[in-house]
Amino acid sequence: MSMKHILLLAVAVVGPASVSAQTTRRIPLPPSQNTTGSPLPIAGAVWARDTLYVSGWLDPDRKTHTDTKSQTLGILTDLQKFLATQKLTMGDVVMLRVFLQGVPEKDGRADTAGMTAAYTQFFGTKEQPNIPARTTLQQILPAAASGALVEIDMVAVRP
DSSP states (O other), rough: OOOHHHHHHHHHHOSSSOOOTTTTTEOOOOOOOSSSSOOOOEEEEEEETTTTEEEOOEEEEEOOOOOOOHHHHHHHHHHHHHHHHTTTTTEEEEEEEEEEEOGGTTOOOOOHHHHHHHTTTTTTSOOOOOOOEEEEEEOGGGGGTTTEEEEEEEEHHHO
């Protein structure tokens, strides 16, 4: 067996290199995203190679933004600013998961129309035509007690 064949066999058996501490970087949870006021064992985001995983994000102005559309706008605007600190744009987002709290004016159902009205200002526009994969769920949000109607997590990939 030649050295080339032994090397190929070793790669096949061991597999591709795993994500190591050198290719993983954790970004602390910003204070605006901590609804408990005490330290949480949660990263705000984690880089794994060229992929950025962002934890569930809330509207930092949810006290004044009291509806689904304005909170979605607030979250996406804040996430856009956060992405810029990581040298990314909304065009680099490949996945969003949107969690919606039911609202009384919709008989306890989620205001998906309000969320979509805000979402379409950031994705699939003439200025930013990229659209991510997206999952939208209605659930009881843990941060609902602080006024949260929307929580969004995302995955972005460095081009």
